[in-house]
Amino acid sequence: MNETKQAMKSAFTLTIPIMCGYLFLGAGFGVLLAKSGYPFYWATFSAMTVYSGSMQYVEVDLLRGAFDLLTAVIMTVAVNVRHVFYGLSLIDKYKDLGAYKLYCIFGLTDETYSLMCMKTPEYIRNKNKFYFFITLFDHLYWITGCTLGAVIGQYIDFNAKGIDFVMTALFFVIFIEQWESTKVHIPALIGVFGSLLCLVLFRIFVQGGSQFFLIPAMAIVFLSLTLGKKPIERRLSR
Amino acid sequence: MTQNIWQSIVTILVIAVVTLFLRGFPFLLFSGSRPVPKFITYMGKVLPFAIIGILIVYCLKDVNVTGGSYGLPELISLTAVLILHKLKHNILISVGVGTLLYMLLVQLVFVY
Structure with a gap:
């Protein structure tokens, strides 16, 4: 098998859970946009250019309102600023991507990022192509899901309640894999308990607080990792 | 449709560009031949572990x-x-x- 084929095949197997998730979550968006009076190709267009799940749901709200670019910018920053942290941890992994780099950065969704967080299998001969195909396949699933939702979503009655759990399960599996890959569990624990603490505080003290806890959670976790740099690094080098 | 075709296109493209900018910002910051600061190398090692933890909590936020x-x-x-x-x-x-x-x-x- 040549290296391109190998990269393609491995990337496809790895992205199957995301295919399930994206087809349905994308379809949800497609239905919503179609209901707002937009022909189906608008869903395709959004999926191709924006390619951000949570933001496209907000986009439907924005399109329903008056034309207001400042609000669009502010909302996008609020919803997607977490992505800054993703890039920060991929500087090294993405440094030799060459022609694929811009596209892989463009396609850095939560789910694609979570796959990038896994250790790249040793047998992959061309890692750059592997990263590229993961990004490309995920994007294609999303475009397909959004488009199908807008075209046929309204006519199909299928109880997909709970399908979004596929992402939770995927993140959890990656968490388990990561846990087994290292003896240093402090960063993982900081992530879980830092955000849990933030979530509990926001749910108690802020009306509808669970909507807003993510960015403070990222900040707290980032700060904790910064303060714990010395002891964590000492354990990492053992 | 509340917005006309051009307004809709511009709105979508603005969202797309801001999202791309956020995803690319760290790469803009640490591009070129300058060596990556040690702090960023460290974050590259530990952040993926922490962020997956955050994403799990995020998925379960409304339970x-x-x-x-x-x-x-x-x-x-x-x-x-x-x-x-x-x-x-x-x-x-x-x-x-x-x-x-x-x-x-x-x-x-x-x-x-």
Whole structure:
């Protein structure tokens, strides 16, 4: 098998859970946009250019309102600023991507990022192509899901309640894999308990607080990792 | 449609450009031949572990633990995922069975 084929095949197997998730979550968006009076190709267009799940749901709200670019910018920053942290941890992994780099950065969704967080299998001969195909396949699933939702979503009655759990399960599996890959569990624990603490505080003290806890959670976790740099690094080098 | 075609196109493109900018910002900051600062190398090592933890909590953010289903569908399904993954170490099986189980639970057992 040549290296391109190998990269393609491995990337496809790895992205199957995301295919399930994206087809349905994308379809949800497609239905919503179609209901707002937009022909189906608008869903395709959004999926191709924006390619951000949570933001496209907000986009439907924005399109329903008056034309207001400042609000669009502010909302996008609020919803997607977490992505800054993703890039920060991929500087090294993405440094030799060459022609694929811009596209892989463009396609850095939560789910694609979570796959990038896994250790790249040793047998992959061309890692750059592997990263590229993961990004490309995920994007294609999303475009397909959004488009199908807008075209046929309204006519199909299928109880997909709970399908979004596929992402939770995927993140959890990656968490388990990561846990087994290292003896240093402090960063993982900081992530879980830092955000849990933030979530509990926001749910108690802020009306509808669970909507807003993510960015403070990222900040707290980032700060904790910064303060714990010395002891964590000492354990990492053992 | 409240906005006309051009307004809609511009709105979507603005969202797309801002999203791309946020995703690319760190790469803009640390591009070129300058060596990557040690602090960033360190973050590159530890952040992926922490962020996956955050994303799990984020997925579960609206689970009702004080009423309703008391978070039982989530607890049962995630336990199943953990056991399956420890036994088989196959991502597709763990995620697939876990999700199916969850869908069955919320559609048939914990119906509110």
